[in-house]
Amino acid sequence: MLRFITYRLLQGIIVLIALYTITFFLIKAMPGDPFTGEKNIAEETKQLMREKYGLNESVFHQYFLYLKNVFTEGSLGISTSKAHSVNEMIGQSFPVSCILGLTALSFAIGLGVPIGVASAVRKNSWIDYSGMALAMVGICVPAFTVGPLLQIMLSMKIPLFNVAGWETPRDVILPAITLGLVTTAYIARLTRSGMLEILSQDYIRTAHAKGLPVSRVVCKHALRGGLLPAVAYIGPAFAALISGSFIVETIFQVPGMGQHFVNATKARDPFLLQGVVLFFGLLIVIMNLAADILTGFLNPRVRLDQE
Amino acid sequence: MSLLDIKNLKTYFHTRAGTTRAVDDVSFSIDKGEIVGVVGESGSGKSVTCHTLLGLLPQPPAKVEGGSVTFDGNDLLDLPSPLLRAIRGKRISMIFQDPMSCLNPYLTILDQVAEPILTHEDVTKDQAEGRAIEMMKKVGIRDAEKRARSYPHEFSGGMRQRAMIAMALVTNPDLILADEPTTALDVTVQARILRVLRDLRDDLGVGVIFVSHDLGVIAEVADRVVVMYKGKVVEQGSVESIFENPSHPYVKGLLACRPTFETKFRILPTVDDFLQTEEAPDGSLGLYERPDAEARLAELKRQIDTGGNPKESGQNESFLKVKDLRVHFTSGGGLLSKPHETVKAVDGVDLSISKGQTLGLVGESGCGKTTIGRAILRLVKLTAGSVVYDETNLADLPPSELLPYRKRMQIIFQDPYASLNPRLTIEQALIEPMKVHGLEPNRSARRDKVVELLEEVGLSVDHLLRYPHEFSGGQRQRLCVARSLAVEPEFLVCDECVSAMDVSVQAQVLNLLRELQEKRNLTYLFISHDLSVVKFMSDEIAVMRQGRIEEFGTATDIYENPQSDYTRELLDAVPRADF
Numbered sequence: 001m002l003r004f005i006t007y008r009l010l011q012g013i014i015v016l017i018a019l020y021t022i023t024f025f026l027i028k029a030m031p032g033d034p035f036t037g038e039k040n041i042a043e044e045t046k047q048l049m050r051e052k053y054g055l056n057e058s059v060f061h062q063y064f065l066y067l068k069n070v071f072t073e074g075s076l077g078i079s080t081s082k083a084h085s086v087n088e089m090i091g092q093s094f095p096v097s098c099i100l101g102l103t104a105l106s107f108a109i110g111l112g113v114p115i116g117v118a119s120a121v122r123k124n125s126w127i128d129y130s131g132m133a134l135a136m137v138g139i140c141v142p143a144f145t146v147g148p149l150l151q152i153m154l155s156m157k158i159p160l161f162n163v164a165g166w167e168t169p170r171d172v173i174l175p176a177i178t179l180g181l182v183t184t185a186y187i188a189r190l191t192r193s194g195m196l197e198i199l200s201q202d203y204i205r206t207a208h209a210k211g212l213p214v215s216r217v218v219c220k221h222a223l224r225g226g227l228l229p230a231v232a233y234i235g236p237a238f239a240a241l242i243s244g245s246f247i248v249e250t251i252f253q254v255p256g257m258g259q260h261f262v263n264a265t266k267a268r269d270p271f272l273l274q275g276v277v278l279f280f281g282l283l284i285v286i287m288n289l290a291a292d293i294l295t296g297f298l299n300p301r302v303r304l305d306q307e
Numbered sequence: 308m309s310l311l312d313i314k315n316l317k318t319y320f321h322t323r324a325g326t327t328r329a330v331d332d333v334s335f336s337i338d339k340g341e342i343v344g345v346v347g348e349s350g351s352g353k354s355v356t357c358h359t360l361l362g363l364l365p366q367p368p369a370k371v372e373g374g375s376v377t378f379d380g381n382d383l384l385d386l387p388s389p390l391l392r393a394i395r396g397k398r399i400s401m402i403f404q405d406p407m408s409c410l411n412p413y414l415t416i417l418d419q420v421a422e423p424i425l426t427h428e429d430v431t432k433d434q435a436e437g438r439a440i441e442m443m444k445k446v447g448i449r450d451a452e453k454r455a456r457s458y459p460h461e462f463s464g465g466m467r468q469r470a471m472i473a474m475a476l477v478t479n480p481d482l483i484l485a486d487e488p489t490t491a492l493d494v495t496v497q498a499r500i501l502r503v504l505r506d507l508r509d510d511l512g513v514g515v516i517f518v519s520h521d522l523g524v525i526a527e528v529a530d531r532v533v534v535m536y537k538g539k540v541v542e543q544g545s546v547e548s549i550f551e552n553p554s555h556p557y558v559k560g561l562l563a564c565r566p567t568f569e570t571k572f573r574i575l576p577t578v579d580d581f582l583q584t585e586e587a588p589d590g591s592l593g594l595y596e597r598p599d600a601e602a603r604l605a606e607l608k609r610q611i612d613t614g615g616n617p618k619e620s621g622q623n624e625s626f627l628k629v630k631d632l633r634v635h636f637t638s639g640g641g642l643l644s645k646p647h648e649t650v651k652a653v654d655g656v657d658l659s660i661s662k663g664q665t666l667g668l669v670g671e672s673g674c675g676k677t678t679i680g681r682a683i684l685r686l687v688k689l690t691a692g693s694v695v696y697d698e699t700n701l702a703d704l705p706p707s708e709l710l711p712y713r714k715r716m717q718i719i720f721q722d723p724y725a726s727l728n729p730r731l732t733i734e735q736a737l738i739e740p741m742k743v744h745g746l747e748p749n750r751s752a753r754r755d756k757v758v759e760l761l762e763e764v765g766l767s768v769d770h771l772l773r774y775p776h777e778f779s780g781g782q783r784q785r786l787c788v789a790r791s792l793a794v795e796p797e798f799l800v801c802d803e804c805v806s807a808m809d810v811s812v813q814a815q816v817l818n819l820l821r822e823l824q825e826k827r828n829l830t831y832l833f834i835s836h837d838l839s840v841v842k843f844m845s846d847e848i849a850v851m852r853q854g855r856i857e858e859f860g861t862a863t864d865i866y867e868n869p870q871s872d873y874t875r876e877l878l879d880a881v882p883r884a885d886f
Contacts, residue, residue, distance in 0.1 A: 202408040205363055209403075210396035210423045210474070224413040300458040301412060 005289065012285035017067075019281045020274065024063055027270045034080040034268050053080055053271075066274065076278065077271030081263070086275035089260065093244070094279075096166065097256035101242030103172050104180030105234070108241075112184040113230065116191025120199060120226070121218055131188060138185030147178045147251035164253040175252040179245055183237050187230050195226035224298050231298065235291025239283040243276075309336040310514045311360075311399075311482055316374035318352075318359045321367060329355040329369070331538035337482070340512040342504065344529030344546070346519055348561075348809035349780075352538040353518045354404075357484045361395050362388075378482070397427040400475040404487035406467035410459040416443075417455035420474045427478055442473040446503055464672070465496035472503065482514045483507075489524060493671035493836065494880040501528045501882070520809060522565055523839075523882035526550055534558050541594065556581040556596035563604070564814035566843035567883065568866055574818050575843070576607055578811040626662040626830055627683070627798065631655050632692035634675075634682050652678040654854035656692075660847075662797075665824070665831040667845030667862065669838055669877070675854040676834045680800040683832065684716055685709060696798075714744045717791035721803035723783035727775040733761075733786060734771045740793045760789040764819060781812035788819060792827075800832045805840060817844060838881050842866055850874045 033055060035046045050056045054065060069075045076086035119131040154174065155163040161174050198204065199222055207221045244258030257276065264272035318330040330352040337343045345353045358364045360376050360383060376383040378399065383391065400423070403409035411419060421439035424430060430438075436455075443451040446469045459467055468488065475483055485504065489497040505528060507513045519525050525532055526546060533543040534555070542555040553559050560578035580603045585593040597603070634653040653675045660666045668676045681687045683694050685701055694701045701712060720726040727736060737757045747753045758768045764785040775783055784804060791799060801820065805813040817840065823829060833844045841848060841862075848865045850858040850873070858871045869875045 202403060202405060203411040205358075206401075206403060206409045206471075206474075207411070207422075208363055208395070209361055209401040211392040211394070211426055212396075212422070213392065216426075221411050221414070299413065301460050 005293075008289050008292070009285075012282075012289070015285060016278060016281050020067065020070075020278055021063075023274050023277045024066070024270075027268075027273060028059060030268060032268060034270065036268070049080075053078065055270075066271075070278070076275035079264075079269050079272040079275075081267035081269040081272065086272050089272065090257065090275065090279055093255060093257040093260065094242075096254060097244035097258065098242045100172055100175055100179060100248075100254060100256060101238065101244075103176035104183065104241050105238050107176055108180040108183035108187055108237075109234070112187030113191050113227070115184075115188040116230070117195055117218065117223070117226070119188070119192045120195030121214075123196065128192075132192070135185040135188045138181045138188075141181075143178050143181070143245065143247045144251065146181055147175070147248060150174050150178060151251075164251070166252075166254050171252075171254075175248050175254055178251070179241060179248045183241065186233060186237070190230040190233055191226065194229040195222060198222045198225040201225075228295060228298060231291055231294055235287040235289075236284055239280070239287040243280045243283055309338050310341075310378070311516075312336040312375075312377040313356070313360070314375045314377070316356065316359060316376065317372040318355055318364070318369055319372050320369050328538045330359060332374075333535070333538070333540050334374075335533045335540060335543055337514045337516060339481070339514055340508055341531065342508055342515040342517055342529050344517045344519065344525035344532045345535060346522060346525045346532060346561075347535035348520055348811060350537070351535040353535050354486050356535075357401070357486050357516065357518055359384075360484065361399060361401060362391055363401075393427070396423040396480075397478050398480050399482045399484065400478065400480040402468075402471055402475045402483060402485040402488045405491055406464060406471045407459075407491070409471060410467055412459050415456045415458055416462065416470045420455075420470060420477055423474060423478045439473070439477055442477045443470065446473045446476070447499060448473070465492055465500075468492055468496070468500060469503075472500065476507065479511070480513065482516070484516050484518075486518045487520070488517070490519065490521070494838070494882075495671065495876060497524070497882070498880040504528060521882070522550075522562065522810070523567075527882035534561070536594070555594075556583075556600065557594060559600075561810060565810045566814075566817070566839045568839060568842055568878075568881075570839075570843055572607055574607055574821060575814040576604060577814045577818070580604065580607075625659040626697065627658075627660045627832075628693075628695040629656060629658040629679070629683065630693045630695070631657060632679065632682060632694065633690040634678050634687055635690045651854050653682060656851075656854070656856055658849060658856070658859075660798075660830055660832065662830055663824070663828045664846045665833050665844050667841035667848040668832060668834045668851060669836065669841045669848060670851030670857075671836060671877075674851040676851050677802055679851075680718065680802050680832055680834050684713075684718055684800060686718070710744070714746075714794045715796050716798045716800070717794065717796040718800040718802060719784070719787050719791055719804040721806055723780055723787050723807070724775075726787055727783060727790075729775055732772050732774055733757075736775075736786070737761075737790050737793050740790060744794050746794060756793070757789075760792055763792070763823070764789045765815075779812075780808055781815060784808065784812075784816050785819065788816070788823070792823070796829070798830045798832070800834065802834045803836065806835065806837065813840070820844070838866075838877060850877065 033050070034053075035041060035049050047056070054062060057065070066077060069077065074087070076090070078084070079086055079089060082089065115131045115135065119128040122128055151163050151174065154160050162168070162171055165171055204217060204221055207217045212221075244256040244261075246258040246262045248254065249256045249258045260272060260276045263269070264276060313336065314334050316330055316333045317328070320327040320329055333352070333356055335343065345356065347353045355364065355369075359369075359371060362383070371384055374384070378394070381390075383394070386394070410416070417436055417439055420443060421432070421435040424435040424438055425432065428435075440451045440455055443455060448454065448466060448469050454462075459470070462470060468491070472488070488504075489500050492500065501524065504515055504517070508515060517525065517528055529546050531544065532546050532549040534541050534549065534557070536557050542549065542553065542558050549558065550562065553562060557578060560576065560581035563576040563581070564578055566575060581597060581600045583595045583597050585595065632653055633651070633655055636650045636652055656675075656679060658666065658679075668679065670676045678687060682689055683701075685694075689702050692702065696712065696716070699712070701709070704712070731739070734754065734757055737760060738753045741747055741753050741756065747756055757771065761767060761770060766782065766785055766789070770778075775786070778786065787804075805816050808816065820831070821844075824831060831844070833841060835841050845862045848860065848862050849856050850865065850871070852873050858865060858869065858874045860870075865874060866878065869878060
């Protein structure tokens with residue numbers, strides 16, 4: 001088990017270096033640099049700024065310098081647009097995104113799994129049809145429609161929540177629902193198809209032949225196998241949820257991480273962009289690993305292969 | 308009063324394509340301490356009958372249209388589901404066919420074997436597990452205490468089937484429904500499981516409904532036999548009367564078309580030699596004996612006398628020589644770890660086949676027989692050794708020079724369902740190998756060739772544009788034969804090519820292979836686990852065990868005078884219908 005984790009972490013480092021390399025050269029391929037803008041800045045000032053951020057060195061020097069800083073100091077650099085350390089900026093915004101993402105994920109699992117299971121058990125009934133119709137709506141309707149709708153319904157018509165802002169714990173609910181809706185829908189669909197496949201297996205018939213009540217057959221014999229596709233999806237989905245969403249953050253005025261992705265690109269801010277991309281990559285690597293470990297826990301056949 | 312009484316049971320499947328009468332007016336009964344064998348081909352309704360008894364069929368599409376199943380004064384078909392559940396797994400339990408797919412891969416063996424006790428009796432988990440382990444020992448699982456907490460994939464096929472049997476017996480049921488319980492097993496393991504079932508009948512007076520397509524097994528284990536065909540019981544009676552003196556033409560055909568150690572036929576009789584079917588306008592089926600059945604059988608017998616064995620004369624030069632063949636597989640391992648273990652699938656095998664002859668390769672599952680077939684065709688990588696085919700060592704040839712040999716050597720796989728691409732029409736599937744090898748100048752010539760091939764294997768031009776799913780298993784295997792013949796090979800590897808078939812279809816395919824061999828002077832490597840079939844097909848036979856040849860000789864020598872203990876054990880384990 002330990003060896004499996006070490007192996008996967010080493011693999012993760014390679015993935016991250018590749019990710020950094022691609023990001024770095026893509027940024028370099030962009031026309032202009034952080035200091036080309038509408039404002040008229042003197043050429044000398046620009047030159048000084050470039051020197052300050054080490055942007056006048058050769059491309060390869062810059063490439064390895066940043067890599068060295070990441071590995072030796074864990075430093076992701078200084079944002080050229082905000083003049084703050086990227087670490088600090090992520091440190092401030094990530095907890096917000098993390099709480100929002102966790103709530104969204106709990107909502108997605110708590111709603112998606114039961115819908116999926118119920119739809120599979122009552123296949124081709126009204127439960128199945130309405131569950132899957134709901135899931136389809138969840139996938140199709142974009143967050144910028146759902147968010148404002150929730151604001152109108154639950155904040156303005158029925159004043160249950162604040163329209164926007166990030167002050168009280170209640171403020172997490174509306175953005176979490178908006179953020180988690182697509183994930184809920186996918187989990188419901190994956191759970192349904194996973195459960196349907198398991199429920200058609202011969203060993204489910206064996207379980208019925210033993211005289212088990214339907215609820216036992218579903219919960220004990222079918223659920224573990226039926227959840228596997230959803231679990232494999234939840235890993236990366238979780239990473240995406242906790243790394244923030246620009247749209248949801250903008251609608252609900254949440255100071256999360258999603259804004260940095262967009263702002264860094266707009267400002268051609270190389271270090272912030274590299275920093276958030278790397279951080280996001282790291283999250284994905286860790287969450288995939290967690291999903292694999294969970295899969296091994298659910299599925300004894302995979303467990304054996306890893307040892 | 309009998310233990311279970313089935314009267315006029317009718318189970319139909321209603322689908323969009325129409326109604327299938329899977330079980331059509333079936334009646335039979337079973338007493339305490341009796342084993343009733345239910346025999347029939349796939350689709351005869353034997354499994355559906357079993358599943359109907361316990362209400363295990365998905366409804367819809369299945370629907371019980373009539374009849375009654377009386378067990379202990381209750382009609383199982385009318386019982387409300389909580390009461391039926393109380394009987395399932397407690398008083399009537401079921402052993403399913405495939406122990407691989409019928410055990411839950413996510414739960415331990417112990418968990419699953421103890422489950423029926425925990426469901427039906429008010430006991431603690433420890434007590435239930437204790438009893439489960441006791442029962443596992445009783446059915447022959449060694450080290451049951453230690454191995455009980457393993458998962459199904461850590462058990463071998465035979466062990467899994469025993470776990471399944473333990474699971475069925477653990478609540479001391481009155482009746483066991485065994486649906487093809489030994490079909491997936493090797494003959495030696497099968498013999499042990501049959502013994503367990505007979506002991507249960509004798510010691511505990513358990514009633515067993517034993518469903519099988521294998522007449523030999525039924526003859527060995529059953530007291531009474533029910534023969535089913537297309538949803539109907541065509542004949543029932545004591546095992547002796549059915550096997551010694553069958554009255555229904557279908558049963559006669561079924562018994563005759565199965566090769567046994569004693570078979571002298573050169574071409575096997577088929578069910579069609581005995582039986583004529585007529586469908587009435589209302590969908591019911593009429594079965595009649597052919598008036599000329601006797602004459603047809605006599606004609607087949609005459610062929611033995613005059614035909615003799617035409618291939619024996621002076622063709623003894625070796626055509627294919629395998630020397631010290633080794634194929635090892637390493638499992639596990641990766642970028643950063645060493646390989647875990649080496650499996651010596653084939654470990655030093657010498658073989659030779661003469662032109663126009665058939666070499667039979669028998670052995671139990673996992674003995675390496677399939678690997679040999681694939682190694683000869685270089686479908687797997689050889690670890691060491693040589694395969695000399697027509698004076699060329701194939702083992703040394705670079706892949707680029709293999710193509711001409713691929714044309715000369717072909718293979719027919721076991722599963723005709725998996726080995727035909729479902730998205731190619733028959734025409735496309737048969738033309739493809741010709742294209743690869745650049746045979747026939749143009750499209751229309753290829754098409755003519757395909758039609759010729761189809762006719763040769765007993766299909767017709769109407770089948771050209773159909774897809775594989777529109778064919779029955781036997782027809783598909785004919786297609787596979789036709790496909791391998793498309794490139795005019797000299798040598799065919801038949802890898803368990805009739806194992807998945809019903810005996811009546813098996814007879815047709817075996818006959819086809821025989822006829823083609825004579826017509827085209829083909830050489831066969833005939834791989835099978837079925838000793839009777841190998842005996843029927845082969846001139847010489849190699850018995851394999853754990854990657855090595857245990858014994859090699861002519862077919863008659865091996866069967867009449869086996870030298871090694873293992874061969875003798877194998878031959879003894881084959882169930883036979885001799886009284």
